[in-house]
Amino acid sequence: xxxTTGTEFRHRHxxxxxxxxxxxxxxxxxxxxxxAMAFGLSSAMAFAYLxxxxxxxxPLIAYRMPPRHILKGMARPFGMRFxxxxxxxPAAGMRRLDELLAQGxxxxxxxxxxxxxxxxxxxxxxxxxHNLIVYGKQGDEYLISDPVAEDPQRCAGxxxxxxxxxxxxxxxxxxLYYPESIGCNEVxxxxxxxxIRKTVRTMLGPVPIVGVRGIRMLAKRVAKLDPxxxxxxxxxxxxxxxxEEIGTGGAGFRFLYAAFLQEAAHVTGIAELAALSERMNExxxxxxxxxxxxxxxxxxxxxxxxxxxxxxxxxxAEREREFFRALKRAVA
Amino acid sequence: xxVDEVPQEGNRTMGGHRRAMYARDKDGRMVIVPSRGGxxxxxxxxxxxxxxxxLAAAARERVLAGRTSPLEYWMYARRLDLSQxxxxxxxxxxxxxxxxxxxxxxRLSTAILQRYADVMGxxxxxxxxxx
Numbered sequence: 515x516x517x518t519t520g521t522e523f524r525h526r527h528x529x530x531x532x533x534x535x536x537x538x539x540x541x542x543x544x545x546x547x548x549x550a551m552a553f554g555l556s557s558a559m560a561f562a563y564l565x566x567x568x569x570x571x572x573p574l575i576a577y578r579m580p581p582r583h584i585l586k587g588m589a590r591p592f593g594m595r596f597x598x599x600x601x602x603x604p605a606a607g608m609r610r611l612d613e614l615l616a617q618g619x620x621x622x623x624x625x626x627x628x629x630x631x632x633x634x635x636x637x638x639x640x641x642x643x644h645n646l647i648v649y650g651k652q653g654d655e656y657l658i659s660d661p662v663a664e665d666p667q668r669c670a671g672x673x674x675x676x677x678x679x680x681x682x683x684x685x686x687x688x689x690l691y692y693p694e695s696i697g698c699n700e701v702x703x704x705x706x707x708x709x710i711r712k713t714v715r716t717m718l719g720p721v722p723i724v725g726v727r728g729i730r731m732l733a734k735r736v737a738k739l740d741p742x743x744x745x746x747x748x749x750x751x752x753x754x755x756x757x758e759e760i761g762t763g764g765a766g767f768r769f770l771y772a773a774f775l776q777e778a779a780h781v782t783g784i785a786e787l788a789a790l791s792e793r794m795n796e797x798x799x800x801x802x803x804x805x806x807x808x809x810x811x812x813x814x815x816x817x818x819x820x821x822x823x824x825x826x827x828x829x830x831a832e833r834e835r836e837f838f839r840a841l842k843r844a845v846a
Numbered sequence: 847x848x849v850d851e852v853p854q855e856g857n858r859t860m861g862g863h864r865r866a867m868y869a870r871d872k873d874g875r876m877v878i879v880p881s882r883g884g885x886x887x888x889x890x891x892x893x894x895x896x897x898x899x900x901l902a903a904a905a906r907e908r909v910l911a912g913r914t915s916p917l918e919y920w921m922y923a924r925r926l927d928l929s930q931x932x933x934x935x936x937x938x939x940x941x942x943x944x945x946x947x948x949x950x951x952x953r954l955s956t957a958i959l960q961r962y963a964d965v966m967g968x969x970x971x972x973x974x975x976x977x
Contacts, residue, residue, distance in 0.1 A: 527878060529866045571927055634861025636895060640930055664864050664880055681965060682933035748897055755890040769847055769868035773876035795870060799847060809886040812893055
């Protein structure tokens with residue numbers, strides 16, 4: 515399926531790679547949606563504390579659903595299918611990309627930023643689920659629309675190949691994807707309500723490490739950090755890094771969700787959602803305060819006080835619990 | 847967060863890039879604001895980088911003292927840890943630990959060294975010694 519907009523591909527800056535890629539691909543194919551809508555409609559906002567998955571020696575703390583959740587979440591609301599292709603042989607994976615580009619397609623790809631030369635040196639970590647769009651090729655250079663970069667980028671073929679075929683946890687295996695067919699090109703009130711209800715279920719659900727209960731679990735772990743152990747500060751820093759740095763646009767995606775709720779109020783006509791967007795914004799501010807406090811401790815401006823950080827996390831858990839209860843009532 | 851609260855004081859780990867953040871403008875709409883980053887995010891990224899640098903520096907000392915192989919140094923220098931190196935090479939962690947032994951490391955076949963070098967994006971000759 516080629517672009518139905520009849521226009522050239524347009525790069526857009528986004529807070530998060532996967533929602534940015536989803537929104538740009540859909541927009542290119544004649545379904546103009548925002549990043550926030552892609553994020554909210556796929557019920558991507560979440561919280562999860564996974565002590566058994568180690569990320570650079572620390573537990574995985576995620577403020578959203580796992581990779582590919584957003585892309586897959588586009589299927590139902592738009593009656594669409596993404597075609598996903600992975601490859602065993604890197605050379606075949608690059609040939610296929612060239613073939614798709616020659617057909618005039620724009621193609622989504624999963625990569626590891628460690629191998630992407632246009633990433634700032636200090637941001638190049640081994641993380642295998644970074645999404646970007648390849649929209650053309652000039653000579654040996656690929657034209658890349660990386661949603662987290664402000665402007666379009668270029669990347670040499672061998673570097674892109676390495677990034678697409680990085681090994682390890684969540685190895686991309688050269689994953690390429692593009693929309694195959696799109697059945698519906700507008701956002702319905704029904705789809706928005708369904709998506710919100712799903713997020714409410716995730717956040718208020720019974721799994722002890724997910725949603726509000728996950729935040730409380732993390733708070734309890736933080737309370738037990740030993741102030742005498744130097745690595746305890748790294749633990750606190752890790753929570754903040756996952757929240758502010760790893761492709762979130764800040765505050766663990768809470769501001770992005772606030773933007774979605776604002777649009778959701780328009781689509782559904784439920785005025786209450788606009789007020790709840792304001793509240794979500796405040797929840798996001800609470801996360802920023804937590805980050806600020808942790809950073810002050812790391813810098814040594816305030817004494818390291820795990821109890822205080824834990825209390826702030828419990829406070830966030832409480833705010834989010836009340837928020838999602840109100841959200842549940844609003845879309846009931 | 848309001849538009850004027852978006853961090854703009856700068857974050858040197860971002861290499862001049864700006865990241866998109868969502869904030870409320872004066873009409874109450876949530877809009878995208880490109881951010882230069884700020885002290886909070888800079889602090890936590892630098893902390894993570896310092897941790898890796900410390901581990902690499904400690905490994906370097908041990909290589910010089912003959913207590914580990916350059917492989918351990920390069921692992922950290924290329925921002926990996928033991929579990930990640932195991933995942934990306936497919937070698938068991940205990941096997942990699944054996945390769946940290948300087949004498950065993952010296953006897954490793956080029957094929958194995960090549961596998962390490964590939965995932966680290968360096969050459970085999972580089973891997974054999976400290977930079």
